[in-house]
Amino acid sequence: MKIAISFFGVLLLMVSGLLFFQYQVFSDKLETGEGNFSYSQEVEIVYRGESLDIRQHLSNLPNQTIEIKWPNLAVSADCFIESENSCKRLNDEKTKFEQGDIRSQSLSYIIPLDGGLKSRQLLKEVFVTLQNGEVTHSTVHITTDSGVKGQWVTGLPLVGQQSLSLVNYSMFSGTGPISELYWQAGDFKLQEMLNHVAIYSKQPVTDSFKKQLTGLKLLNEHHIDLVQGENLTGEQGKRILFIKDLSIESIKQNIILAQVRTQYHFGNSPEWVSELVASYLSGSIIGGSKTNEIVASLTDQMTDEQLQRWVHKLNELKGEEISTKVLDEALYEVLGKYTQFLTLNEHTEVLFPFLYNDSRKVYLDSQPMKDVSVIFKDGFIYYSADTLLSHLSYEASEGNNGYYVNNATRHFRFPMEYDFYVYNQRRYNIVSQPLITIAGEYYIEENWLKRLFLVKVQKTNDAINIIATSTTQQ
Structure with missing residues (x-):
């Protein structure tokens, strides 16, 4: 009985300690602003000559420190005193909201427009965002002088607009953030809004097109604005897409890509990475020739069951940072074998074929070599030769x-297309090639590596250690 009581006491102490530790971690995250959260916002925009005067009201803020990310173009950044408490949490440096129970805060700032508002101008990154915060709903009010005639597009559903004697007013509201603004003068307006897609153009859309748009299968219900034509810079927005050809296939590809890019964080990854994810999630090839080749090569390696698991894995990665390395790791979970197929294709113009890699770390005399890759091909083991x-x-x-x-005393030449190599001006016949090229890169076969370059290769479950002999570096 005493033993049982003692054991229970120890267990209680362990659980209490674990709970205290978790509470400390949680408290530290609140103080440092590391906790993720969601909030809503209302944005008032007034165009005045050569600037946008913006008031941004943030609601449902959590009781934690929140870093404020001001737009790079913003000037006169300050708190907006809407009520007694609307500035209580803003610190003196105006860089963050301190911890507090007040759920709403208001900010004001000005975005200068050099030369004033220009038709077909896309304005990006002109709104405040909060570190670790996700906007669940936005309402946007835009006011201009009555002489400024044109159409605003925000990436949010247009609720209504009105021209009064002194001002023009537009209101937008919907789920998610507002990431950009677009304005176009002239005979240009919202023509149709169907299936979470708004089409802005000069010409009305046909009934046949409306029917096709209604039946379009998209990845989610996030609103997207389609603008027929180009903007001044030729850029695309996150939720405002510019399309010359209003065909269903063009719209489908552009919308699905836009939806994927809002659901994942692709950073500096090549464009084909987002196209690859979009292709698998939509079940249709989206993107250029390299994307087509990569998708075809990758799909050929999978059974139907593995393909389903791969798509499921991609869905699990929503909201995450996506890179070729991350996707290769996901492929390992699906295929059960390690490959750097996507990573190796990141910096090549031609397709690097699908090959499996040795996942073990490579060392030279116990020093790590992070730039050396090991691949399996046709029953042989190859190492990246240059590195x-x-x-x-x-x-x-x-x-x-x-x-x-070459080094100071040893000189090799490998003709590649002939059955010999040259060492220190002497020719040696061979029955197999010491090196191969893949996508323009050279790889050396393991046995030839040991024989010609006088190294030993020791392998454990976790590492490959290449040991240079005393004569290797002469």
């Missing part, structure tokens, strides 16, 4: 008569 030979103190380069590898 590995450089670590072995050789200079490797492609020349007129083959691939050259």
